Amino acid sequence: MGKTLFDKIWDNHRVGQRADGRDLIYMDRHIVHDLHGPHAYEQLEKGGRGVRRPDLTFSALDHTVSTQPGRDDTTNPEGTAFLRAMREVSRKHGVKIFDLGDRDQGISHVIAPELGMVLPGATHAVPDSHACTVGGLGALAYGVGTTELTHILATQVLPLHRPKGMRVTLDGALKPHVTAKDVALRVLAEIGVEGGSGYVIEYAGPVIDAMPIEGRLTLCNLIIEMGSRTGLVAPDEKTFAWIKGRPWAPQGASWDQAMAQWRDLFTDADAVFDKEIRIDCTDLEPQITWGTDPSQVVGISDRVPDPGDAAAAQRSALTKALDYMGLAPGAQLAGTPVNRVFIGSCTNSRMPDLEAAAKIVKGRRVADGVVAMVVAGSSIVKRQAEAAGLDKVFRDAGFFWGESGCSMCAGSNGDKGQPGERCVSTTNRNFEHRQGRFVRTHLVSPETAAATAIAGRIADVRSMTEAGR
Amino acid sequence: MTPFISAHGAAVPLLEDDINTDQVAPVQEARSLKPDYRLLLFKRQARSAYGVENPDWVLNKPQFKDRAILVAGRNFGCGSSREAAVWSMQANGITCIIARSFAEIYRENCLQNGVLPVVLAPDQQRAFEQRVIAVNGAGPFTVDLRTQTISGPGGPDLSFDIPASDRTRLLEGLDDIGLTLKHDADIAAWEKRIAASQPWLQTAADSRGPTI
Ligand code: SF4
Numbered sequence: 120m121g122k123t124l125f126d127k128i129w130d131n132h133r134v135g136q137r138a139d140g141r142d143l144i145y146m147d148r149h150i151v152h153d154l155h156g157p158h159a160y161e162q163l164e165k166g167g168r169g170v171r172r173p174d175l176t177f178s179a180l181d182h183t184v185s186t187q188p189g190r191d192d193t194t195n196p197e198g199t200a201f202l203r204a205m206r207e208v209s210r211k212h213g214v215k216i217f218d219l220g221d222r223d224q225g226i227s228h229v230i231a232p233e234l235g236m237v238l239p240g241a242t243h244a245v246p247d248s249h250a251c252t253v254g255g256l257g258a259l260a261y262g263v264g265t266t267e268l269t270h271i272l273a274t275q276v277l278p279l280h281r282p283k284g285m286r287v288t289l290d291g292a293l294k295p296h297v298t299a300k301d302v303a304l305r306v307l308a309e310i311g312v313e314g315g316s317g318y319v320i321e322y323a324g325p326v327i328d329a330m331p332i333e334g335r336l337t338l339c340n341l342i343i344e345m346g347s348r349t350g351l352v353a354p355d356e357k358t359f360a361w362i363k364g365r366p367w368a369p370q371g372a373s374w375d376q377a378m379a380q381w382r383d384l385f386t387d388a389d390a391v392f393d394k395e396i397r398i399d400c401t402d403l404e405p406q407i408t409w410g411t412d413p414s415q416v417v418g419i420s421d422r423v424p425d426p427g428d429a430a431a432a433q434r435s436a437l438t439k440a441l442d443y444m445g446l447a448p449g450a451q452l453a454g455t456p457v458n459r460v461f462i463g464s465c466t467n468s469r470m471p472d473l474e475a476a477a478k479i480v481k482g483r484r485v486a487d488g489v490v491a492m493v494v495a496g497s498s499i500v501k502r503q504a505e506a507a508g509l510d511k512v513f514r515d516a517g518f519f520w521g522e523s524g525c526s527m528c529a530g531s532n533g534d535k536g537q538p539g540e541r542c543v544s545t546t547n548r549n550f551e552h553r554q555g556r557f558v559r560t561h562l563v564s565p566e567t568a569a570a571t572a573i574a575g576r577i578a579d580v581r582s583m584t585e586a587g588r
Numbered sequence: 589m590t591p592f593i594s595a596h597g598a599a600v601p602l603l604e605d606d607i608n609t610d611q612v613a614p615v616q617e618a619r620s621l622k623p624d625y626r627l628l629l630f631k632r633q634a635r636s637a638y639g640v641e642n643p644d645w646v647l648n649k650p651q652f653k654d655r656a657i658l659v660a661g662r663n664f665g666c667g668s669s670r671e672a673a674v675w676s677m678q679a680n681g682i683t684c685i686i687a688r689s690f691a692e693i694y695r696e697n698c699l700q701n702g703v704l705p706v707v708l709a710p711d712q713q714r715a716f717e718q719r720v721i722a723v724n725g726a727g728p729f730t731v732d733l734r735t736q737t738i739s740g741p742g743g744p745d746l747s748f749d750i751p752a753s754d755r756t757r758l759l760e761g762l763d764d765i766g767l768t769l770k771h772d773a774d775i776a777a778w779e780k781r782i783a784a785s786q787p788w789l790q791t792a793a794d795s796r797g798p799t800i
Contacts, residue, residue: 147789154615155669157621168765174792175792183619198619200621262693263668264670266671266764271613273769275775278767278768313666346666348693369788412606452797545605548668551632553616
């Protein structure tokens with residue numbers, strides 16, 4: 120029987136098996152961030168241990184960094200201790216840090232691919248559950264807790280049970296203004312927030328073949344929201360071309376040698392998955408979450424559910440979500456006034472995301488009373504966007520243009536909304552209070568977010584494009 | 589790691605599905621390298637924005653003061669990987685969670701900290717939930733990992749399953765890093781082999797040279 124792509128990567132990285140049945144999987148690249156890093160290094164030192172491979176370990180400052188221009192350690196006072204602690208442990212253990220002011224600073228899941236640090240067929244660990252993002256390059260990535268993080272620092276391996284395999288095949292082709300984010304939200308609606316638990320997911324099919332790499336990163340970013348710890352997309356020529364020449368990727372002869380092996384990174388035709396799901400994306404329209412978990416999704420022209428029509432067991436959860444969101448049963452989302460719009464996070468803060476949003480924004484103004492922000496996922500993206508004049512498009516329209524970091528994704532850096540505000544956001548979690556106490560979050564694509572900022576109401580981007588002007 | 593042998597105390601019913609770690613441990617509300625994990629647990633439900641205790645919140649009710657067990661719904665602990673969502677349980681005396689199911693990272697974080705995650709068979713779980721609601725903190729339950737049983741007021745003893753390796757790890761409080769380091773030679777051998785056959789995995793360097 121053939122092997123899946125996952126099997127190939129797992130078997131290549133399987134160092135051994137412990138007596139308790141867990142496989143020891145080697146982690147090729149390990150990026151530690153400011154929010155959980157300090158605790159892990161403290162645990163490590165308490166155990167009298169050091170970092171086994173400081174050369175394969177990196178520090179990213181992203182969660183608690185301010186997005187204000189001219190920022191330093193103290194701009195977000197709540198982050199100061201975290202940033203300084205990370206700098207201190209990085210120095211002490213000889214670990215490279217992408218510090219504030221560094222040309223490459225940014226959100227770990229954005230910089231790892233863009234610098235060519237994670238590679239097809241490689242393994243990757245980050246103490247943030249969205250590590251699965253880089254599966255878009257054909258890497259196998261694990262989001263880990265603090266103790267697991269300490270484990271990797273000390274041993275460079277992670278003890279894991281082999282998961283089951285699920286393939287999600289996406290058929291058809293996407294219509295204009297329907298993006299990877301919309302696909303990810305639709306898949307979540309189909310599979311649910313627990314449906315992926317115990318599985319590693321491989322995305323495949325014509326929609327994936329046609330999808331740009333940044334879209335694949337967005338799609339894989341939301342895999343954890345289905346309860347799957349990780350997932351991936353088989354690398355193809357597009358992937359290889361995207362990685363080639365990136366600063367941390369292999370160069371010259373080493374590149375050729377890597378390429379020769381990367382060509383085997385696909386699921387064999389006779390490989391068998393424990394579960395297969397097919398979704399036809401042909402008629403997909405832009406999607407938006409209406410509730411308080413990321414599987415509570417409707418099409419932009421649909422109405423939110425009416426608990427009265429739902430099965431008895433679901434009624435109270437639906438009612439609770441609608442109450443929190445301040446929405447009437449069966450309400451139309453499009454046209455609902457909003458207070459805030461956020462474009463950013465490891466889900467949607469790469470160059471194509473900003474370009475798509477800027478296209479909608481260009482020559483228009485953010486509606487009165489709406490606070491709108493764009494935060495690039497990395498300092499590199501920010502500079503590229505500025506070189507392309509996108510910052511000017513956003514600023515002229517009335518958007519805040521920030522320094523790179525996680526920002527309003529989890530509000531860990533102080534960027535958050537006011538109680539009761541409705542926020543349309545390109546992030547990955549619409550949990551209660553995530554973007555500030557009693558903030559009501561709707562997850563959308565960058566284009567939908569941009570259109571909403573201009574309209575001041577939840578908007579269908581398709582009504583705002585060239586033809587509609 | 590502290591071993592887990594048994595938990596003895598009130599069982600607290602919290603029977604919602606999909607409770608995420610942002611709810612369990614809203615670290616945004618207590619930004620500090622050393623937050624008070626006791627106060628962090630379900631902080632938004634437990635207290636008002638001004639720190640006033642909410643008497644209606646189940647964990648604040650007097651009958652659950654001597655708690656040891658949380659009884660939860662499906663997909664407990666989904667969302668972020670933050671381990672504070674386990675530490676804050678322990679800081680509140682909860683060392684065993686009995687849920688319809690767990691999110692993967694959260695379950696792993698429990699095992700890493702000597703907190704016992706239990707999943708009962710669906711029928712058994714539903715009956716047990718009803719029992720815990722009926723008992724309403726009136727008497728302590730005991731979850732014993734050695735015998736794999738749950739006992740307490742309002743019904744017969746129940747037995748539960750747990751993978752043997754997880755059981756051993758909890759009972760013996762094994763140092764997980766220590767277990768892995770028994771394979772130190774395997775790790776070194778792997779590194780050597782891969783450095784030769786796939787050198788790009790074993791070296792990481794910035795081809796532009798050091799930061800300008
Ligand atoms: S942007 Fe959000 S999800 Fe992504 S790494 Fe930052 S906090 Fe985590």
